[in-house]
Amino acid sequence: MMLAMTERLSRRDFARTGAAATLAALLPQGIFGDSAAKRKAVIHADSEIGTVRPEFHGHFAEHLGSCVYGGIWVGPKSPIPNIDGFRQDAVTYLKELGVPVLRWPGGCFADDYHWRDGIGPAEKRPKRVNIHWGGYVEDNSFGTHEFVAFCRLIGAEPYFAANVGTGQPREMRDWMEYCNQPSASALADERAANGSPSPFAVKYWGVGNELWGCGGQFRPEAAAAEFRRYAVFAPTFGGTRPYLVGCGPSGNDTRWTHGFLETLAGGRMPDGYSMHFYERGALPPEKFTDGAMATQFNIFPRVEQAIVQQRALLDGYDPQRRIGLILDEWGVWDRIPREDEQQRGRLWQQSTMRSAVAAALGLNLFNRQADKLYMCNIAQMVNVLQSVLVTDGPEGPRSVRTTTYYAYLLFKGHRAKTALKVETDGPKPADFNPAPGQPEPPPDLSLSASRQGAEMVVSLVNPRPDASMDVECALRGASARRGTAQILHDSDRNAANGFDHPDRVTIQPHQVAVDGAGATFRITLPALSVATVNLELS
Ligand code: AHR
Numbered sequence: 067m068m069l070a071m072t073e074r075l076s077r078r079d080f081a082r083t084g085a086a087a088t089l090a091a092l093l094p095q096g097i098f099g100d101s102a103a104k105r106k107a108v109i110h111a112d113s114e115i116g117t118v119r120p121e122f123h124g125h126f127a128e129h130l131g132s133c134v135y136g137g138i139w140v141g142p143k144s145p146i147p148n149i150d151g152f153r154q155d156a157v158t159y160l161k162e163l164g165v166p167v168l169r170w171p172g173g174c175f176a177d178d179y180h181w182r183d184g185i186g187p188a189e190k191r192p193k194r195v196n197i198h199w200g201g202y203v204e205d206n207s208f209g210t211h212e213f214v215a216f217c218r219l220i221g222a223e224p225y226f227a228a229n230v231g232t233g234q235p236r237e238m239r240d241w242m243e244y245c246n247q248p249s250a251s252a253l254a255d256e257r258a259a260n261g262s263p264s265p266f267a268v269k270y271w272g273v274g275n276e277l278w279g280c281g282g283q284f285r286p287e288a289a290a291a292e293f294r295r296y297a298v299f300a301p302t303f304g305g306t307r308p309y310l311v312g313c314g315p316s317g318n319d320t321r322w323t324h325g326f327l328e329t330l331a332g333g334r335m336p337d338g339y340s341m342h343f344y345e346r347g348a349l350p351p352e353k354f355t356d357g358a359m360a361t362q363f364n365i366f367p368r369v370e371q372a373i374v375q376q377r378a379l380l381d382g383y384d385p386q387r388r389i390g391l392i393l394d395e396w397g398v399w400d401r402i403p404r405e406d407e408q409q410r411g412r413l414w415q416q417s418t419m420r421s422a423v424a425a426a427l428g429l430n431l432f433n434r435q436a437d438k439l440y441m442c443n444i445a446q447m448v449n450v451l452q453s454v455l456v457t458d459g460p461e462g463p464r465s466v467r468t469t470t471y472y473a474y475l476l477f478k479g480h481r482a483k484t485a486l487k488v489e490t491d492g493p494k495p496a497d498f499n500p501a502p503g504q505p506e507p508p509p510d511l512s513l514s515a516s517r518q519g520a521e522m523v524v525s526l527v528n529p530r531p532d533a534s535m536d537v538e539c540a541l542r543g544a545s546a547r548r549g550t551a552q553i554l555h556d557s558d559r560n561a562a563n564g565f566d567h568p569d570r571v572t573i574q575p576h577q578v579a580v581d582g583a584g585a586t587f588r589i590t591l592p593a594l595s596v597a598t599v600n601l602e603l604s
Contacts, residue, residue, distance in 0.1 A: 102534040102590060106491045109515045109524065112543030113487035116437035118516050120166035120481040122429070123474060124443040126395060128173035130199045130450050131411030136460020137448030138216060139208045146463050152216055155465050156448060156455055163454060163474055165222040167270065169394055169443045170213050174198040174280035176272070177231030181241045184209020185260055198280060199412050210245065214266045223269065230274030230292050231282035238271065239299040246303035267306045272340060272394070273297070277313040278322060286325030289313055297334045311392060312336030317343050318372035320379060327383045335383065338390040338440055341376055343369050345424060347400035351416045352560045356531045359420050359559055362398060363509040363529045366427040367498035369396070370435060377438035390440025397445045397452030398424045410459045413450045417468035419556040419571055419594050421452055425473035426512070426527045426596040433514035433525070436485035458565050466568040472554050476573060476598045479523040483516035511535055522546070522601040528591035531559055535591045545584035546601040551576040555595035
């Protein structure tokens, strides 16, 4: 093992000298198809990173396409089986998955949403045009009460995105009072009259969404001034102190973060700071090539670097790390065929084996950066972008658990455990910023591990389409008594769970071998696979 680590270092040094034509050429024999690639890894059980907050597995639902209408909500009179208007099979699947937190109502929609439109008798709610997502007429039948009821049904913590773009501090302040004041105020009485005498106790409040873009095209200093004003009028109602999320950058925009935080320094800082980072895909979801897939996968090391750099900037203003870094929109955003959108709604996107690998690359890096993150919300929950469920259109009775759903399910065991330091002999995030003229390395083994008492969970991803990997993983500071494994795999990158074959890609049992001393395990990862190993420690 030590030899492997030494080899890794000398390879990297070699690459840095520029003597290497390509990093790919330095990878072990077999990676380009002749036989399984050999990979070595180490899990440092005695080197803890931080808690894998269940909120890393959060979700996002916007009034967009068929995410809310037709996805989550079909209405109580629908012929589609439902529980008080919520699609029944979606509720079952989401409960099985466990959704720690759900962000709503946008997205871009949030900065043109006025919460009062979505309360009171449904037939009296005003109809509004959704200006961001195709100009359809929104009937507001899904509003605050429906959203909170849905969260309660699936066990999720609600996370509201309040309107800054076309709103006012008073609007957010009143929404908070309506939700959280137990009684004795006009707004609390109105909530009770609308069917909810008990307060909703909503903790998470985003102050605007993408204020640099669809939220109002603010400069960072102006967005921070808005945050400051909104925060003045956001008190604790009914014992629920609001956790205010300030609007952070698109990707790793350090200029935005400097401008935003510098404006707020010395005053009320946000409790959370949100960034968005989509992994764009050049092709339609089911028509990816190996090249387009590699390009998309190679965005993930950049996400990891962005988290490290944005956290470092925050630390400059907040050395105690009281401000939580929140990646509240992320996921693959492919080129969506017009026909799919016409048939099934805006940004309707199928998940494939590639998407599942992408999800796992993201979830692995969240574990590795567990000390720097507070929450992550994949975009979006149903039908839109990298969803965990798809339905065959807003009227369609069928819903399907996507490959991304199963990737999330494979990571569920990490929740609330302590993330551990890991190493692999592949490239590191910094290698994905090669010197000019140097190629990027191809995607390689991705790993994360967490532990609680005698349980260790290890997630491994082989993102290569052209070679399986034999991984030998050493445990430092712990030994394993036994292990079991599960895998999600399809050698076809474009394989999906469609309506005619909803279980094409699902989790299967897999082989893992723990050596006699319990110091090492070995596992073979077929090309394009996500595996979870559960180890019982001695
Ligand atoms: O998730 C789709 C859109 O992407 C959201 O509305 C917006 O916040 C982001 O640009």
